[in-house]
Amino acid sequence: MSQLRVIVRVMVPEPNSDQRQMDRMKSIEWSRQLLENPDSWCIIDTETTGLKPRYSRIVEISIFSGRGEIVFDSLIDPGVPIPQEVAAIHGISDELVVGSPSMTQAWLELQEVTQDKLLLAYNSSFDRGMLFYEAIRNDLPKLKSDWDCVMVKYSAFVGIWNSRFGNYQYQKLPSAGHRSNIDCKVTLDLVRLMGESQS
Numbered sequence: 001m002s003q004l005r006v007i008v009r010v011m012v013p014e015p016n017s018d019q020r021q022m023d024r025m026k027s028i029e030w031s032r033q034l035l036e037n038p039d040s041w042c043i044i045d046t047e048t049t050g051l052k053p054r055y056s057r058i059v060e061i062s063i064f065s066g067r068g069e070i071v072f073d074s075l076i077d078p079g080v081p082i083p084q085e086v087a088a089i090h091g092i093s094d095e096l097v098v099g100s101p102s103m104t105q106a107w108l109e110l111q112e113v114t115q116d117k118l119l120l121a122y123n124s125s126f127d128r129g130m131l132f133y134e135a136i137r138n139d140l141p142k143l144k145s146d147w148d149c150v151m152v153k154y155s156a157f158v159g160i161w162n163s164r165f166g167n168y169q170y171q172k173l174p175s176a177g178h179r180s181n182i183d184c185k186v187t188l189d190l191v192r193l194m195g196e197s198q199s
Contacts, residue, residue, distance in 0.1 A: 012166030020159045023168070024199075027157040031195030034120075038066030041118040043150075043187050045180040046127050047090045049082050053129030058103060059092045062180035063113055064188055071113045073181050075100040090178040107140045114145050122173045122187045124149035150187050157194050 015023065034041055043064045050056035057078030063071050075092065077100045087093045110131075121127040124147045135142045155168040162169040175186050 014161045014163060023156040024159055027153040027194050028197050030153055031191050034191060035195040041066045041120055042071065042114065043120045043184045044127055045121060045183040046130050047092055047180050048130055049078055049086055053126065053133050058130055058134055059097055060180045062184045064184040068188055072109060074106060076106060077102050103134050104138050114143055117145055119145045119147045120150050122151045150190055154190050
C-alpha cells in the first residue's frame with residue numbers, strides 16, 4: 001500500500017521594519033562578541049569535488065584564527081578524480097593535489113587547531129557536512145567543535161526578505177575566489193564589517 005506524503009509549508013510573516021532592525025542588531029552584537037574574544041573561534045572553508053557532502057570529497061581546507069592568522073591551509077588528495085567541470089571553477093585539478101596529504105593524514109592537525117574553538121563558516125551546513133562524512137568515510141574521530149553560520153548572520157544583517165522560504169535571503173559570499181583561503185579571509189572581513197557597524 002503506497003503512502004501519500006504531504007509537505008506542509010508554514011508561512012512565516014514578513015518582518016516589519018522594527019523587527020528587521022532588531023534582527024540586524026542581533027547580527028551586529030553577535031559579531032561584536034566574537035571580535036571581543038578572537039581566540040575562542042576560527043573560520044573554516046573547504047573546496048570539494050562536488051556539492052553533495054555525503055558523496056563529495058574535500059580537495060582543500062583553510063582555517064583562519066579570529067585574529068586573521070592562517071592556522072591551517074592545505075590542498076588535500078581526495079583519493080578520487082576531481083571532475084573537470086568542478087576543477088574549472090576552483091582551479092584545483094588532479095595534477096595539483098599530487099603529493100598533498102590525504103584527509104586521514106591531515107586530520108590530526110585539523111583536530112589540534114580546532115580544539116575548543118567555535119567553528120564559523122559561510123554556509124556552515126555544507127562545510128560541517130563535508131567534514132562529518134569525511135570522518136565517517138575514513139573512520140576518523142568527528143570534530144567536537146560547535147559551529148555557527150556567518151551566512152545566516154550576514155543575511156539578517158543585509159535584511160532582504162525571501163517570502164518564498166520565509167527567511168532572510170541568503171547572500172552570495174562577496175568577492176568569493178573559489179579557493180578556501182580567499183573565502184576564509186572574505187568571511188572574516190564580513191564578521192568585522194558587521195561588528196564595526198554602528199546600526
